[in-house]
Amino acid sequence: MTEEILVNVTPRETRVAVVENGMLQELHIERGWSRGVVGNIYKGKVQRVMPGMQAAFVEIGLDRAAFLHANDIQRAQPVRDDGAADAFPVPAPVPLITELLREGQDIVVQVVKDPIGSKGARLTTQISIPSRYLVLLPQSRVVGVSARIEDEGERARLKGLVTELAIPVGSPGYIVRTNAEGQPAEALAEDVAYLGRAWALVERQVRDAAVGSCVYEDLSLPMRAVRDLMRRDVEKVKVDSRETCERLRAFAAQYMPALGPAEAGLAEKIEHYGGARPVFDLYGVEDEIKRALEKEVPLKSGGYLVIDQTEAMTTVDVNTGSFLGQRNLEETVYRTNLEAAQAVARQLRLRNLGGIIIIDFIDMHDAEHRRQVLRTLEKSLARDHAKTTVYDFSPLGLVEMTRKRTVESLERQLCEPCHECGGRGMLKTAETVTYEIFREITRAVRQFEAARLLVIASPKVVARITDEESATVVELEEFLGKSIRFQADTQYLQEQFDVVLL
Missing domain, CATH: 3.40.630 (Aminopeptidase)
Structure with missing residues (x-):
């Protein structure tokens, strides 16, 4: 299977496509004005505690307060007599939210789900910071290995290496990512050092930052794509921005070295695409997006x-x-x-x-x-x-x-509800709207005095009334004793109309 990653960069939008055997499999989009916040760490303040929901709303500086459930609040791990944390503690009952939080309390939280629709972001206090091969768990002491690494010998080797690197008492926990399979001790040691520096910076920021501030921001989309999507079986990463390409090559050279002299580093797979034809057009990605x-x-x-x-x-x-x-x-x-x-x-x-x-x-x-x-x-x-x-x-x-x-x-990132049907996907027929207008005319005449009426509606509805329903209009005028005039307005949608008393 051949796999390539395409990076399209424009001033306000970056798109990353994963193409396998010539077919688009994944598309990631980041826009300057609406960059996602998943992975970001904030110094927040508890705005409201809701015992009935076992949750709280936390102010973190976004448009809407974020949601934090009691299950997502870090609690102390059981510690054995030898001072080590139990790797598989017996799950304890979740305490009441009122025992965990109080209104006005400062709290460090991480976003695990972006705001979606009318819902605010979802939070956790169980902080984690990812790198190329590891995920740092600052509040844990457990070393775990991704379930996608199935070879038992490799799992034991990786767990032993990371445990050895995390020997100091009170050292944080780690999860070994799938990308770590086959990596040497030196590569894992570099990740441990990088994560240690990142967490030290977060701790300093938490002490000094104001409430509602972001104290850790995840990498930009191109960097995340290289970190999370780029595996050894990826043939090429093609970037249509020379500046972004150089940044990605430097990032890969620092964090993704070659396994040995016989193997090229991943940085060498990143290349600048300078063709006249847009890179997404070359691979048919734009057409696939339309179909999606x-x-x-x-x-x-x-x-x-x-x-x-x-x-x-x-x-x-x-x-x-x-x-x-x-x-x-x-x-x-x-x-x-x-x-x-x-x-x-x-x-x-x-x-x-x-x-x-x-x-x-x-x-x-x-x-x-x-x-x-x-x-x-x-x-x-x-x-x-x-x-x-x-x-x-x-x-x-x-x-x-x-x-x-x-x-x-993808649909909700790129589209919005139809302004005509409001997202229902269906419109009332011109016939249905016609009969609604007749009912509204009758209702208006019974409530208010008027010599004549003017109905303004969409051209399609007015055309139907004056053509197919002309006899009905005559009967209605005789019954009400009022003159009714119809006016088509192209600004009116099919379901919109106004009955004006004159």
Whole structure:
């Protein structure tokens, strides 16, 4: 599998695309005026404690107060007789929020979820700072290893190295990231030193900063992309800004050295793209972005997906479409569902859809077919950086799954609700609006005195009234004893109208 990372930089927007085998898999966007705050650490103040919700609102300097639940508040770890923290403490009951926080209290918090829609940011006091190979846990003493590193020997080696580097009493805890697999002790030691300096800076900032100040800000999008997305199997990172390219090469040279003389460092894979054709156009990324904003996703077989994102969940419906198959109905359905499982995994990652996701595969009677479709979905999700959990087919034949959501979906980053339908996706027909106007005319005449009436509405509605409903208008004028005039205004949307008494 060939994988490339494309970085497109403009003065107010930066976009990073992950392309695998020529197909866009992920898109990350950062705009100067709306940069995400996930990972940032703030010195905040408790604004309001809500015992009924076991939570509190904390002022951290954003437009809306942020949300902190009792489960996300760091508490003291059990300590054994030998002075070490228990690596697997027995979960203690969560204390009441009123025992943990009080209104007006200063508190150091980290954002774990950006403000989404009408909801404020989600916070935690369980601080973590990531580097290339490790995640620092300043308030913990546990050393853990990513579950994605499956080789037991490698897990033991990495845990032993990091534990040895963190020998001093009272040293913080660490999580060993997937990227650390195969890395030498020197690379891990550099990360430990870097994280130590970063945390010391945060502690100084906390002492000196005012409430509502950001005391630690995560790296910019291009830097995060190199840190989190760039693996040894990435062939190239193409950057269309020479200045950004040089910064990324310097960053990679410092934090991602070569494993040995025979291997090139990751910095050498970062190259400046100076072609006349935009880099996203060259790889077809712009066209893929347009398609990722549509509800329907065509499948190569002739089937298609229909993806609907709502406030509560995302639903994916699988249809055979024009795919007729060659054997029988069950085989046709099975082949369509297998293709759909791979397409769903890619679309979730590309559109950055999170939360609860319901997939309505086409009904299959064969239990083995259902197992294979589920296995294909899980395998296709394996390269997804976001945490996913997939459940078995429900009695109704639906697959329920969750995908961790930390930022807005692609659609909500790039689009806004339709100004005409308000995001419903549907408009009242001209006929419906016509009858609403007739009812409003009757209501207005009964309430107020007027010699005549003027109705202002959209051209389509007025055209329908004066054409198809002209006889109804005459009858209404005779019944009310009033003259009614209709005026078309292009500024009016289809559902808008005004009845003016003259």
